[in-house]
Amino acid sequence: MDEREKLRKFRELDDAFAQALRDLDGGSRSGRSVEAEPENTLPAFEERLHSLMAEYELSQSCVHEMLSTLLEYKRIR
Structure with missing residues (x-):
């Protein structure tokens, strides 16, 4: 797998993970913790x-x- 393919898969996983977190939070930004x-x-x-x-x-x-890595670069809290 070349670097471009790895980056694409990482982005897809990041998007899917973010969606799973939004689903868990009910789609709101209420600041509630897990x-x-x-x-x-x-x-x-x-x-x-x-x-x-x-x-x-x-x-x-x-x-x-x-x-x-996401936490380190403050992409998630």
Whole structure:
């Protein structure tokens, strides 16, 4: 896989992850944290995350690295 293809897949995953977070938050920007969400939404989020990881063949360490990078560059809070 060339660098362009890797970047495209990363962007797709980033978009899908962002959408999963918006879905978890109910699409609002109310500033609520994940801990403030009802417990029944967490399994749905985890299921979606694991599905994305399987679809893009990503390990937990790869996703952790991606999230750490996004946090480092203040792309997510």
